[in-house]
Amino acid sequence: FFFGIPRLIVLTAPLGYLFFEYHFFHAEVWLLFLYVMPYITFTNMANSKLLGRYRHSFWAEVYETVLAIYIMVPTTLAMINPKLGTINVTPKGGLIEKSYVDLKISSPYTLLSALNFLGLAFGIVRLFWRNSFEYGVVLMNILWTIYNVIITGAAFAVSKEARQLRKAHRVPASFT
Numbered sequence: 001f002f003f004g005i006p007r008l009i010v011l012t013a014p015l016g017y018l019f020f021e022y023h024f025f026h027a028e029v030w031l032l033f034l035y036v037m038p039y040i041t042f043t044n045m046a047n048s049k050l051l052g053r054y055r056h057s058f059w060a061e062v063y064e065t066v067l068a069i070y071i072m073v074p075t076t077l078a079m080i081n082p083k084l085g086t087i088n089v090t091p092k093g094g095l096i097e098k099s100y101v102d103l104k105i106s107s108p109y110t111l112l113s114a115l116n117f118l119g120l121a122f123g124i125v126r127l128f129w130r131n132s133f134e135y136g137v138v139l140m141n142i143l144w145t146i147y148n149v150i151i152t153g154a155a156f157a158v159s160k161e162a163r164q165l166r167k168a169h170r171v172p173a174s175f176t
Contacts, residue, residue, distance in 0.1 A: 003064055003068065004072025007064050008068055011065065011068075011148050011152065012112070012115070014123075014141040014145045015115060015119040017137065018120075018122045018123045018141050018142075019118075023137075029139075030136070062151060065151050065152065066155045102160075106159035109152050109155040112148075113153060113156060116149045119141075119145050123142040123145060127139065
């Protein structure tokens with residue numbers, strides 16, 4: 001349950017460079033690419049081979065992103081003082097009469113998407129006009145930001161509640 005903070009760092013890290021030109025670490029882009037891309041590729045291949053029928057890496061990232069903001073605070077508080085962290089249980093038994101987007105639930109992902117879109121605009125400016133001498137660094141952060149836009153966009157899409165047509169919440173079953 002401690003993935004909330006690292007997930008938010010991943011979703012905002014390229015913005016530190018794109019907005020403020022802050023270098024989190026100093027390495028040649030080609031070396032970073034040489035070490036990171038095989039790791040990402042082989043990790044995704046191994047996960048796909050092991051969990052392919054049951055879990056997809058992309059949807060696992062979306063799932064973690066959806067939960068990250070809402071699980072980060074209670075788990076951190078519970079770590080500091082176990083009496084402080086509380087988690088609300090999803091209410092059961094209600095039917096959704098019509099489809100809608102839950103704007104309250106989706107607001108963190110809307111903000112993250114907006115920040116990443118803004119970072120993308122800053123990145124394009126940096127790529128062509130301000131930091132053309134760091135072409136690789138800018139391009140890597142732009143690609144990372146595009147990926148973050150896709151993930152936060154999918155997280156936002158999850159906030160759409162679909163109309164439920166079922167008459168009961170449980171499916172009748174016979175176990176005899």
